[in-house]
Amino acid sequence: MNSYNHKAIEAKWRSYWEETQAHTVTMDPDKPKFYCLDMFPYPSGAGLHVGHWRGYVLSDVWSRYKKLQGYNVLHPMGWDAFGLPAENDAIKKGIHPTVSTASNVATFKRQLHEIGAMYDWTREVNTTDPGYYKWTQWIFVQMYKRGLAYRKEMPINFCPSCQTGLANEEVVQGACERCGTPVEKRHLMQWMLRITKYADRLLEGLKTLDWPEKVVKMQEAWIGRSEGAEVVFAIDGADEQITVFTTRPDTLFGATYMVLAPEHELVSKITTPEQKEDVEKYVKQAMSKSSVERMANKEKTGVFTGAYGINPVNGKRIPIWVGDYVLIDYGSGAIMAVPAHDERDYEFAQKFALPIIPVIAEKDGTVPDLPFVIDGVLINSGPFDGMDSENAKKAITEHLQKKGQGRASVQYKMRDWVFSRQRYWGEPIPIVHCPKCGEVPVPEDQLPVTLPDVENYQPTGTGESPLAAITEWVNTTCPKCGGPAKRETNTMPQWAGSCWYFLRYADPDNDTALADPEKLAYWLPVDLYVGGIEHAVLHLLYSRFYIKFLYDIGVVDFDEPFVRLFNQGMVTKDGAKMSKSKGNVVNPDELVEHYGADSLRIYELFIGPPEVDSEWMDNGIEGVYRFIQRVWNLVVRSLKNMPEPTLASEKLRHRLIATVTERIESFKLNTVVSAFMEYVNQLGQTVDRQSLETLVILLAPLAPHLAEELWQLLGHKPSVFDARWPQADPAMLVADQVTVAIQVNGRTRGTVDVPADAAQEDVMNAAAAITSVKNALEGKEILKTIYVPGKILNLVVK
RNA sequence: GCCGGGGUGGCGGAAUAGGUAGACGCUACGGACUUAAAAUCCGUUGGGCGUUUCGCCCGUGCGGGUUCGAUUCCCGCCUCCGGCACCA
Numbered sequence: 001m002n003s004y005n006h007k008a009i010e011a012k013w014r015s016y017w018e019e020t021q022a023h024t025v026t027m028d029p030d031k032p033k034f035y036c037l038d039m040f041p042y043p044s045g046a047g048l049h050v051g052h053w054r055g056y057v058l059s060d061v062w063s064r065y066k067k068l069q070g071y072n073v074l075h076p077m078g079w080d081a082f083g084l085p086a087e088n089d090a091i092k093k094g095i096h097p098t099v100s101t102a103s104n105v106a107t108f109k110r111q112l113h114e115i116g117a118m119y120d121w122t123r124e125v126n127t128t129d130p131g132y133y134k135w136t137q138w139i140f141v142q143m144y145k146r147g148l149a150y151r152k153e154m155p156i157n158f159c160p161s162c163q164t165g166l167a168n169e170e171v172v173q174g175a176c177e178r179c180g181t182p183v184e185k186r187h188l189m190q191w192m193l194r195i196t197k198y199a200d201r202l203l204e205g206l207k208t209l210d211w212p213e214k215v216v217k218m219q220e221a222w223i224g225r226s227e228g229a230e231v232v233f234a235i236d237g238a239d240e241q242i243t244v245f246t247t248r249p250d251t252l253f254g255a256t257y258m259v260l261a262p263e264h265e266l267v268s269k270i271t272t273p274e275q276k277e278d279v280e281k282y283v284k285q286a287m288s289k290s291s292v293e294r295m296a297n298k299e300k301t302g303v304f305t306g307a308y309g310i311n312p313v314n315g316k317r318i319p320i321w322v323g324d325y326v327l328i329d330y331g332s333g334a335i336m337a338v339p340a341h342d343e344r345d346y347e348f349a350q351k352f353a354l355p356i357i358p359v360i361a362e363k364d365g366t367v368p369d370l371p372f373v374i375d376g377v378l379i380n381s382g383p384f385d386g387m388d389s390e391n392a393k394k395a396i397t398e399h400l401q402k403k404g405q406g407r408a409s410v411q412y413k414m415r416d417w418v419f420s421r422q423r424y425w426g427e428p429i430p431i432v433h434c435p436k437c438g439e440v441p442v443p444e445d446q447l448p449v450t451l452p453d454v455e456n457y458q459p460t461g462t463g464e465s466p467l468a469a470i471t472e473w474v475n476t477t478c479p480k481c482g483g484p485a486k487r488e489t490n491t492m493p494q495w496a497g498s499c500w501y502f503l504r505y506a507d508p509d510n511d512t513a514l515a516d517p518e519k520l521a522y523w524l525p526v527d528l529y530v531g532g533i534e535h536a537v538l539h540l541l542y543s544r545f546y547i548k549f550l551y552d553i554g555v556v557d558f559d560e561p562f563v564r565l566f567n568q569g570m571v572t573k574d575g576a577k578m579s580k581s582k583g584n585v586v587n588p589d590e591l592v593e594h595y596g597a598d599s600l601r602i603y604e605l606f607i608g609p610p611e612v613d614s615e616w617m618d619n620g621i622e623g624v625y626r627f628i629q630r631v632w633n634l635v636v637r638s639l640k641n642m643p644e645p646t647l648a649s650e651k652l653r654h655r656l657i658a659t660v661t662e663r664i665e666s667f668k669l670n671t672v673v674s675a676f677m678e679y680v681n682q683l684g685q686t687v688d689r690q691s692l693e694t695l696v697i698l699l700a701p702l703a704p705h706l707a708e709e710l711w712q713l714l715g716h717k718p719s720v721f722d723a724r725w726p727q728a729d730p731a732m733l734v735a736d737q738v739t740v741a742i743q744v745n746g747r748t749r750g751t752v753d754v755p756a757d758a759a760q761e762d763v764m765n766a767a768a769a770i771t772s773v774k775n776a777l778e779g780k781e782i783l784k785t786i787y788v789p790g791k792i793l794n795l796v797v798k
Numbered sequence: 799g800c801c802g803g804g805g806u807g808g809c810g811g812a813a814u815a816g817g818u819a820g821a822c823g824c825u826a827c828g829g830a831c832u833u834a835a836a837a838u839c840c841g842u843u844g845g846g847c848g849u850u851u852c853g854c855c856c857g858u859g860c861g862g863g864u865u866c867g868a869u870u871c872c873c874g875c876c877u878c879c880g881g882c883a884c885c886a
Contacts, residue, residue, distance in 0.1 A: 173883080214802065214881085221801075221882060228886085246886060259886090298884065323884095330885045337886085343799090344884055413885050536881085606823070608810065612803095613879090617810060623823045626838095671812070674822035681822090741818040746867035748818050772853065786866055792817045796866050 004632040006596025010705040014116065022719060023118040025074055027522045034071040035523050036063040037502055037562075039531030039539070040078045040125075042494075043104035044085055048111040049578050050586045050604065050616060051571035057604045058568055058669065059530040060117040064701035065664055067118070068725040074523050075118050076505040078125035079105055083494045084162060084178065087425035090457045097425045097457075101128055114588065116597045116704055123508045127497030128425075132504065134448035135514045136496050137430040139546065141441045142553055144431070148194045149419070151439065155263075156418050158186040163459035164421045165190060167493065168414075169222070169538050177538075185287075188463045191420040191429055191490060195545045199223055199412045201559075202544055211565040212611070215536045222537045224413025229397040231336060231406040233258060233309035235270055236317055242266060242309055245331030245411050248341065249400070250392035253381040254359035255336040256349065258309045258320045259302065261328040262286035270320065272306025279303050279322055286324040300325055300348040311336075312405040313396065314382060323348065331411050339371065346371040360389060417542070419493060424457050424466045426491030434478035434485040443479050449487070465489040498539055499546035502526055502561060520556055529562040532570070540565070566667065569613040571604075578616075586616050598703035599625045605702065606673040627677055628706060631699070635710050638686040645688040652682060653691045654732035660698045661728070673702070689714070697723050735790075742767040743794040744776040760787045767793055 017023060038059045041052070063075040079101075086097040086104075105126070112119070125132055143149040157166045161181035165188055170177040195202075203223050206216050228247035235241060242258060260267050262283045271279045282303040302323030309320050325344055326335050339349035340358040349356050360376040361367050367379070375389035384392050400406030420429065428449045430442035442449055452473040457466055467489040468474060478485035500514070506523040507515035543561050551559040570577055573584040591600050603621040608614030645653075656679045663672045676699065683691075693714060700707035700720050711720035738756045740763055741748050750773055752766040764785075767773050773795075780797035787793050 172881095217802065218881060224882095224885065226885075244886080248886080300884085325884045325886090327885065335886050342886065344886075347884095411885075413882095533880085606810090615810065617824065619824050620810070627823085629838095670810095671822080674812075677822055739818075743817085743867070746817095746865090748867095751818060775853080784866065786817090788817060792867080794817080794866050 002636065004629050006598065006628075006705075009709045010116065010597055013705045013708045014113070016708070016718060017118075020719075022721070023075070023120050024122050025072060025120050027519055028072050029522065031070070031072040033074065033523055034063070034066040034528075035074045035502075035526045036066065036528045037075075037505075037526045037530070038077065039529070039535065040080050040498070040501060041108065042080045042083050042085070043101065043108040045089070045100070045104050045107075046580055046585075047107055048588060049571075050588050050591070050600070051578050053115060053588055053600065054571055054604050054607075054610070055530050055532065055568040056112070056115050056117060057601045058566070058610055059528070060115065060601075061605070061664070061669065061701045062528055062530075063118055064704060064721065065725070067721055068697065068700060068723065070724060073118070074123075074505065075120060076123045076125075077112065077117075077119040077121070078123075078501060078505070079108075079127065080494065080498050080501070081105065081126050081128040082426045082492075082497055084423065084425070087423060087457055090425070096453070098128070101126075111589070114592050114597055115601070118704075123505045125501055125504045125508050127427075127501065130448045130450050131509075131511065132501075133427045133497065135504070136427050136492065136500070137442070137447050137449060138444060138514065139500060139550070140427075140492070140496070141430055141444060141447070143193060143549060144441050146553070148197065148549065150192055150194065151189060152192055153187060153189045155185045155187050156190055157183040158188070158463075159183050162423075164423050165418055165463075167418045167495075169417075169541070170493075186463060188420075190418050191488075193417040193419045193545075195417045195542075196412060196414055198545050198548050199225065199414055200410075201548055202541065205544060205548070205560050209560060209565070210563060212567055215533070215540065215565060215567065218536045219541055222414060222541065226411050226413075228409055228411065229393070229400065229406050230332070230409040231312060231400060232404075233312065233336065235320070236308040236310055238270060238307065240266055240269060242320070242334050243332045244334050244336045245409055246336060246338075248338065248389075248393070249396045249406070250375075250378060250384075250387075250389045251338040251341045251359055252311065252313050252336070252396055253378075253384070254338040254340045254357045255311055255318060256339060256355045256357055257318050257337045259323045259326045259335050259337055259348070260305070260320065261326040261333040262322055262324050263328040264322075264326075264333045266334075267305065267322055270305055270307040275304060275306035279305055282322060289324070300344070300351050302348065302352065304352075309336075312400060312403060319354070321348075321352075329415060330413065341371055341373055343371050343373060363388070417545075419496075420490035421493050422463055422465045423459055423491055424451070424454060426494065427496055428467065429488045429490050429492060431488040432476060432478055432485045433488065434481060434483060436483055437478055437480045437485075440478055440480050440485070446479065465491060467491070495539060495542045499543045500550070502543075503550075503556065514555060517555075517557075524556060525558045525560060526562045528564045528566065530566045530568060533567040536567075566611070568610050569608070571607065571616050572613055573616045575615065586618075591621060595621055595625045596628075596705070598706045599628055602628070602673055602702050605669040608670055610667055610669050624673070627673075627680065628703065630680055631676075631695070632706070632710070634680065634683065634685075634687065635692055635696075635713060638688075638692055639713065641686055643686055643688050645690050649683075649688055649691050651732050652679065653694050654728045656698065657694060657726050658728035658733055661725070664701070676702075694726050696720060697726060738790045740790065741792045742770060742773055743792055744773060745796060746794060747776075749773045749776055756790060758789075760785070760793070763787065763793050767795075 036059050038056055063073050067073045081101045086100050089095060089100050090097050140149060157171045159166055159176035159181055161179050162176060171183055175182050203225055206219055226247050228245055229249040231244050233242045302321045305320045305322055307320045308317040311318060337345040339345040339356040341360055357380060358367055358370060359378060359380045360372055361379045362376050378384045378387050378392050397408050430447060430449045432440045434440050452470050454466060454470055459466060474487050476485055476487050503515050506519040510516055547561040548559050550556045573586055576582055576584060578585045588600060599621055603624045606624055659675045660672055696707050696710045707720045708718055712718055736756050737753055739751050739753050742750050750770040754763055754766060777797060782795050782797050784796040
C-alpha cells in the first residue's frame, strides 16, 4: 500500500496550480463574487511565524469554501511596505529601503507560498511602488481640494524615539503605539485630515456592519459622541464671553465656578492684575508638563484668574479659574463647574473651598450624598424645580436659546487626524509651497511625486523631514505660476497606503484611474476581512473614512469597505505573544518540512476557537498528522475493496455535510476538525465511493493538497475545486434511534437506547431494568415524571 | 474608575432557546506487533470510595437563588485578560 507522502503531494499540486493558473481570477458578471481579504502584512525581516499563519489559513479556508460553492473568489495579497523598520535599517546599515523591502518581500512571499493559499499573485500590490502611491497621493489631492486636508500649527504628540509626530490614535496610554516611548508635546506645522467631519457617518455606519461587537464598541468609544448644550457666560465687567460645553444643562443652576484650560486664549485677557503673576506661573508650568505627567498626576490643580462669569440662568457671579483638568482640545476648552454633580468638579471644589450647591435630587425628592452624578429631579433651580433631568435638559437648552445664550450641541472625542510624518520612507505629501501662490497641490498629471534617493536617512529631530536636506528635490517650480517654489517635505503615515489598497486589487495595473469603476463595482466591497484586533481603531477607522470620502466624490459606489470582519486570536507560546526578543517564536518552515502544509493548516484551525488567543503545543500537530494519514489510508484501502453505500453510511455522510457546513458558516473551525475526526473514527476499514468523495470535497478547504491528490486517486480529473459543495438531505438527518438519559430526582442514573418515536411507557419500561435506577426507586413513590422525547426521562420520587 | 470578554480534567479545548459535563486531540500508563526500537494498532486516563463484569459520593472560580433538572438563567463576590482613562 502506498503511504501518505506530504512532500511529493504538496509539491505536485503547488506546481499544478501554478501551471494551470488555478488561482488567477477575472471579473465574470455571470458569476456571484466573493471578496475574501487578509490584512496585508508589513514585510519585516523576521519572516512569518505560526501566529501569522492562523489568519491566513482562516481566510483561505473561507475562500476555498466559497469557491466550492460556485463563487468567483477574489483572494489577493500584497505589501504594506512603507514604514519605519526599513528606514531604521537604512540608517543603521546603509541599505536603501527599496532594497531591503524587496528582499523582505521575497522572503515573505516564499513563506506565504508554503501555506498553499489560493492567492491570486497577479494582483499583488505594494504601497511603495510609485505606480501605487501615485494614487495614494491622488486621494490626498482630492481631499485637499475639498478642504479635508489642511495645515495647522498646533501642539501634537511627538515620539522622541521614532522622531516623528503621531496621530492621537497612535498614542496608547501616553506612549507611542509602535515603540512604547512616552510621547512629548511639540508645536509643529502639521498636515491634518478633517476626519471629524465624518464623525457622525462613521458612527452611523457601524450599525450596518457584520463586525465583532467589541470592535464596534471600540470605534464608538473612540468617536465618543456626546449630546449636550453650549452655554454662553458673560464676563463681569469685560466685553468677552466664555462658551462652555456641557452634557448636563439640567445642572446649570448648580454651576458655582468656571474653569479654563491653561492654553485657553481668554486666560491672559481676563486675568486681573493681582492674579497675573500666579496665573502666568501656573500656565507655564502646565504647558511644560508632558501628557504622561499630566495623566499620571490626577491631583487637581488650578489658580483663580480674578475674573467672574455671569450664569445666564440666574445672573449669579461665579469665579473663573484656570485648571489643567480642563482640556483645550475638547469642547471649547472651558467648562462650567457643577461640583455637586460631577466628580472632578467636586474634587476641585473641595480642594479650593469653592461652594457646592445641590440642584438634582433623587427621583423621590430626597437630597443625596454628593457628588450625585446621575439623573434625578431638579431642586434649587428656580422655575425648573420639580422637573426631571431629561426634560430639564431640553427646557433649559430651549430657554438659553431664546435668550441667545446657548443652544443644543454635539461634541466628539475624536480629533482631526495628524497626517504628517517627519520621516523619509513614506509617500511625499504632494504639495508645493510657492511664495506667491501659497500652498499648491501637485497637478494630477504630474503625480506621483516620487521619493528622491538620499545619502542620509537620519531624521533631523527638529521636526523636519530628511527630505528637507535634499535641495535639488525640494527646489521646484510652482505648478500655478511657474516661479521658484519648494516642495512639502513631510511624508504620509503608514496608514495612508493601507486605507485603500483593497480597491487596487480589483485593478492593480491601472495607470489612468485608481481602479476601473466597473471592476470596483463588481468586486467591492470586501465580503470578509480577516486580521488582528490591533487595528480596531487605527486602520479600520481610517479606511472607513477614506471610503466614505471616495464615495462622496463618486469613485466608489459603497460607503463601507468591509461588510464582515473577523479578528483571529493570537497564537501564544509559554503564555506570551511570539517575539524574537522573547525567543518563543515557532517557525512554520520546519513544521511544513516535517508534517506538511496540510497538517499545519489543520492544526492552526484545531488549536482553539479562531477568535480566541490560543497556546501553541508542539505535540498538537502530531494528532492532526495521524488524522490525515488515517484519511489517506481509508481511501487507499477502500479503493482496493470498495463497499456499497448503506443506509448507515449515508446517514453519517449527510450528517457530516450538515455539521461541517454549519460549523464553517459560524466560524467554529476548531470543531470542524473534530467533526472530521469523529466521522473517520466511526467508519470501518473501508467505506463506499460516495462517502469518500464527499469527505474529500468537504476536506478540500482545510487540506487542499491532500484533497486534490485523493480526488485524483478516486479517478477524477483535477481539480477538486471544480467540484461543488454537497448538500445535506434533511430526511437523512433524522435519527431513528436515540439515547435517552434516565434521571431520578435530576440525577442521571443511566441511559436507554430507544426508537426516536418511543412512547413514555416504553422508555419507562426500559429504564426500570437499569440497576441504579432500580436502586434509586427502591421503596420510593414516584410523584412526577418529566419526559422530553429524545433527551431525558426524569422521575421525581420521595 | 468606566466599558467589554473570560475562569470547565495533567494540557488545548467540547457541550449553553436549561436536559447524559469533559466530544475531539495531546500527555501519561498498560497491552499487541518487533530480535529491538520507531511507527502503527487496541485499552485506560476528572477526583474520591466500596462488597470492583457493578455501584455510591464529590465535581464547570466562590457564595446564594429559581427549577424536576443549572457549565448554561438571576443576585452578590473573587480573579484574569483586553479597551478607554480628568472628553465636562
